[in-house]
Amino acid sequence: MIWTPLAYLDPGSGSLFLQLLLGGIAGVAVLGKVVWHRIRSAFGVRSAAPDETGASLERTGRKTE
Numbered sequence: 001m002i003w004t005p006l007a008y009l010d011p012g013s014g015s016l017f018l019q020l021l022l023g024g025i026a027g028v029a030v031l032g033k034v035v036w037h038r039i040r041s042a043f044g045v046r047s048a049a050p051d052e053t054g055a056s057l058e059r060t061g062r063k064t065e
Helices: 011-042 052-060
Strands: none
Touching: none
């Protein structure tokens, strides 16, 4: 008996695979960021000081550029 594959890939399948790939990459990036933050906090490393634009926004109530 000869077996013939019955699989069919329509044009939407490529979009699905691309979305799966990009979602996986984004998920790995977020996971890496969370793990890196936990490692840094375990050693007591803090983030850098807030930038000046945020501080000036708090002082004056308006955004300066």
